[in-house]
Amino acid sequence: MELIALNNNQFISEDEIVNNNSNFIEANTKCVTLNHIKKECIVPVYSDNSLSISHANFIEATKDVVNSVFSNEQISAPNIRVSHIIKGRVPSAITKTVKELLPHEKTIYYQRCAFIIEIPSLRENVNNNHLSLTIGGVRALNQENLYSKRTLEKFKVFIGYKNKVCTNLCISTDGLLIDFRVGSIQELKQKIYELIKSFNKDKFLGEMERIxxxxxxxxxxxxxxxxxxxxxxxxxxxxxxxxxxxxxxxxxxxxxxxxxxxxxxxxxxxxxxxxxxxxxxxxxxxxxxxxxxxxxxxxxxxxxxxxxxxxxxxxxxxxxxxxx
Structure with a gap:
């Protein structure tokens, strides 16, 4: 297992940076890969057949911004959790029973998706706990009206810290951009960028120490x-x-x-x-x-x-x- 040096001369394993199987949320969710969402899930459309911004688009847009802003840091692969699977089938399989369906005739997508991208090299210590800077987001298609024509779409993004000992997320009001709407991936990236740049980590960490x-x-x-x-x-x-x-x-x-x-x-x-x-x-x-x-x-x-x-x-x- 290779060890990688961080900016503060601490060392963590490469596995810790790349693989993160801890549950930052549980409820009725399951862990999936970005490749699964991109390759095995359909993308919902609006009534006029306009594509929605997919979960994969959202995650990759966030990755792009994080990689740009924190280009000199160690960045973990996205930890993705989904829920409320929506199942379907291709038109040619409409008359088949469930048992007769072949794998390529089934379609799925997830109504709700949450993800985090951890930056292990940006680590702080609060009350003897290691906290890593973390950026993430939530998309809930149950809050969109897919039966209407496409309009601005709703997203939630945050920046805060993840507690290493328990995987709890630590987020303040200033680190959460809630229910904002955008019409394109470029607008989405701009909102994520603005949130990251406006985040006052010293103020937030000071409050954590104070409590x-x-x-x-x-x-x-x-x-x-x-x-x-x-x-x-x-x-x-x-x-x-x-x-x-x-x-x-x-x-x-x-x-x-x-x-x-x-x-x-x-x-x-x-x-x-x-x-x-x-x-x-x-x-x-x-x-x-x-x-x-x-x-x-x-x-x-x-x-x-x-x-x-x-x-x-x-x-x-x-x-x-x-x-x-």
Missing amino acids: SKFQLEENQFSHLIGKMKMYQFLNKEEKVDKLTLLMNDNQISTTVKNYYNDPNFRRDSNGKINLYQLYNLFTEANKSSYIDSNLERNVNAFEFVTGLANSLQNNTYNWFLTQK
Whole structure:
């Protein structure tokens, strides 16, 4: 196994750079290769038979921009996960039963696709965790009206960090470009480029360091979990002036389970947990989100935890923390 030197004189294996089989999202997804999407999947069209921008086009456009901006860095192959397979058949096989279909008579494409491109040579250390700069995107064709004529198409792209010990994605609002629309691959590349160039990594990493300095006692954590469960049943008026929370009940329960059992971010021997650990419990639980809601919930976890940190730092009222 060949070792490759990084800019900061650290070494990682070539396998680590090229092959990345870890799951940055789980839910009902599966891992596929770029070649599979390009060679074995059809490209959906609109009602006027205009081609949509395919998942492969999206991934390759992002690759091109990343390779251009970070030309002197080590860049991993895209880690791609898909869900909601749409099956079909060629016209000549319309009268055949399922058992009679030959492989070349079947067609497929995936309604939803998420991918990340990791840059292992741009590595930071936060709270004794290695974080690698990561760029990625999401395409959800269920959010497009393929029964109409082609219009501008919707995409989501992000830049943030991937935690090496748990594969959790760390993304802030400033690192997410959500539901933007473009009419061409060139416009798509321009949007990705602008997001990468505008990303303030020092500000983001500074926030990650800051939240690690605040702790919750066991009773504070249990109170927080109770309020998080209650929040889901508040009406719109009652949610005003409270931190927004997008996690569902199952994800909150997963957070509690991992508070006790997670090998990297569980409570200490006294039941205490710092907000950086809590944030990673949230992002771990978020892996169960569907592709089309994963990034929004990931960013919400960051905003929620920084909101808790602000209240603890400034000793200000926070409905989720106050026990009165």
